[in-house]
Structures are given as C-alpha cells and as structure tokens.
Amino acid sequence: MFVLLLGAPGSGKGTQGKIVAERLGLPKITTGDILRAAVRAETPLGLQAKKYMDDGKLVPDAVILSLIKEELAKPEAKEGAVFDGFPRTAAQAELVDTTLGERGQRLSKVLLLDVPEEELLQRLTARAAQENRSDDTPEAIRTRLQVYQRDTAPLVAHYAQRGIVHRVPGTGTIEEIATEIQRIVGR
Numbered sequence: 001m002f003v004l005l006l007g008a009p010g011s012g013k014g015t016q017g018k019i020v021a022e023r024l025g026l027p028k029i030t031t032g033d034i035l036r037a038a039v040r041a042e043t044p045l046g047l048q049a050k051k052y053m054d055d056g057k058l059v060p061d062a063v064i065l066s067l068i069k070e071e072l073a074k075p076e077a078k079e080g081a082v083f084d085g086f087p088r089t090a091a092q093a094e095l096v097d098t099t100l101g102e103r104g105q106r107l108s109k110v111l112l113l114d115v116p117e118e119e120l121l122q123r124l125t126a127r128a129a130q131e132n133r134s135d136d137t138p139e140a141i142r143t144r145l146q147v148y149q150r151d152t153a154p155l156v157a158h159y160a161q162r163g164i165v166h167r168v169p170g171t172g173t174i175e176e177i178a179t180e181i182q183r184i185v186g187r
Contacts, residue, residue, distance in 0.1 A: 001026070001080040002105060003185065004087070006156065007113030008148045009141075010123040011170045012177060016113065017084040019178045020185065027076050031085040034067045035059060045070070065095050072099070080108070090154040110159045111181060115170035120145060 003020060005013045014030070021028035038046030039053070045066050049059045064086060071077060087093040100106050115123075121141055128136030159165045166184045170177060 001108045001185075002083070002100060003080070004083045004107055004110045004159075005113065006110060006152060007170060008115060008117075008120050008152075009144050010120045010127065011113040011115045012174070013084050013113060015174060016111075016168075016177060016181060017082050019174075020111075020181060021082040023182065024080070024082070024185070024187065026080045026082055027071065027074070028082045028084060029068060029071050029077075029086075031064055031067070034071055035064070038067055061092055061095060065092075065099065068096070069099060072103070080105075083107075087155060089151050090158045093155050093158050107159070107164060109185060110156075110165045111184065112156060112165055112167050113170035113177075114167050117145060119171055 001024060003024075003026075005017045005020070007013045017028050017030070020026075035046075035049055035053070039050045040046070045063060049063050049067070052059045052063070068086065072081065083096070087096045097106065121138065124136060124141045124144075125138065127133075128141075156165055168177065168180055168184065
C-alpha cells in the first residue's frame with residue numbers, strides 16, 4: 001500500500017505519517033529526511049543535492065525522484081511506503097505515478113489533512129517560537145501557505161480524478177486524527 005499525506009505546513013503530516021507508517025509496517029519517505037541523509041552520507045546524489053542547497057536553491061525534481069527511487073528499491077519498501085512531502089505538484093505526481101507504474105504499483109490513498117488557516121498560523125507561530133525561528137514571521141508563514149495552496153490544488157485535482165483523495169479533519173487530538181486515518185486506510 002502506498003499512501004501520500006498532503007497538507008499545508010503545520011497540518012500534522014509528519015506526526016500522522018509516522019503513526020501510519022508504524023501501524024502499516026511501511027517505511028516513511030520524507031524528502032527532507034532523505035535529502036539530509038544523502039548529504040550526510042556524501043552519496044553521489046547527496047553531493048549533487050548539496051550544491052543546490054548550499055546555493056539556497058530548490059533541489060530539482062529529477063534529483064529528488066532519484067533519491068525516492070533509491071528508497072523504493074529498498075526491501076522494506078517492496079510492499080509500500082508512506083510519502084510525506086513529495087509529490088507537491090501535479091508534475092511531480094506524474095513522475096511518482098510513472099515510477100510506481102514501472103514497478104506495477106500505484107498510490108492507494110491520498111490523505112489530505114484539512115486544517116483551517118487560522119489554526120495553521122497558530123501552530124506555525126508556536127513552532128517558530130519553540131524553535132527560535134525568527135524568520136518565521138506571520139507574513140512569511142502566510143506566503144508559505146499561499147504557495148502550498150497554489151501548488152497543491154492541481155495535485156489534489158490530479159488524484160481526485162482517480163477517486164483516491166480522502167479529506168481528513170486535521171483538528172482535534174493526535175489520537176482522534178490517527179483514528180480517522182485508520183478508518184480510511186482500513187487498518
């Protein structure tokens with residue numbers, strides 16, 4: 001089973017992704033984590049990604065996809081994975097669909113964590129304060145949320161055509177949200 005978690009920054013993707021992955025016994029593939037690990041390990045792809053990161057640029061889709069292909073080639077991902085943070089756009093979704101299709105697989109469920117913008121602002125502002133992130137001003141947070149909405153709306157439409165998008169209320173306790181996800185995923 002391949003599950004994609006979508007949601008705005010601060011919606012709880014990381015927290016819920018970890019719970020889902022553990023419950024299903026699948027690896028959680030988070031682009032930020034695999035990028036940092038590849039850079040630390042100084043793999044060829046990690047060194048390639050580091051050049052972009054050091055210049056403050058986004059790592060190109062082709063490099064990210066290559067890293068994801070490496071993760072999917074691991075034995076623990078044979079039966080599925082939980083994606084968190086990629087794909088983020090319809091173009092990236094096409095790449096993931098093609099990659100999984102080459103393996104005779106496809107995304108099973110797309111879980112869209114739905115959280116009101118005011119709640120997201122509160123969560124991100126609190127997180128910025130906890131982590132002493134002075135660059136996370138309300139204006140910067142609003143910009144990130146706008147970018148998310150702009151880039152993700154076509155992605156949701158892409159997967160909605162296949163009937164695999166499930167909206168999950170992202171407010172409430174962690175346990176309540178996890179229970180709703182479990183109901184949707186079926187285990």
